[in-house]
Amino acid sequence: MADQPECPRCEYTQVEHLADSPVPGTWRVWCCRRCFYAWRSTEPLVNTTADYYPAPFRLTEQTLSDAKNVPPLPPS
Numbered sequence: 001m002a003d004q005p006e007c008p009r010c011e012y013t014q015v016e017h018l019a020d021s022p023v024p025g026t027w028r029v030w031c032c033r034r035c036f037y038a039w040r041s042t043e044p045l046v047n048t049t050a051d052y053y054p055a056p057f058r059l060t061e062q063t064l065s066d067a068k069n070v071p072p073l074p075p076s
């Protein structure tokens with residue numbers, strides 16, 4: 001199984017290993033600790049590798065810090 005990857009969307013190097021395939025060694029699920037993008041190791045390169053990730057959807061530390069907060073939930 002491949003070593004820990006970097007995040008395809010923001011290129012952060014701290015990603016969390018979330019799960020492995022029921023059949024050992026088939027795939028692995030990772031999640032970025034900065035932007036929370038999650039991907040399975042067997043997805044196409046466009047979803048798993050920063051060099052192929054679509055430019056309009058890439059994030060940087062700056063775009064993440066400038067992002068608006070999620071609106072709060074209304075009172076119940």
Ligand SMILES: [Zn+2]
Binds near residue numbers: 011036037
């Ligand atoms: Zn990320």
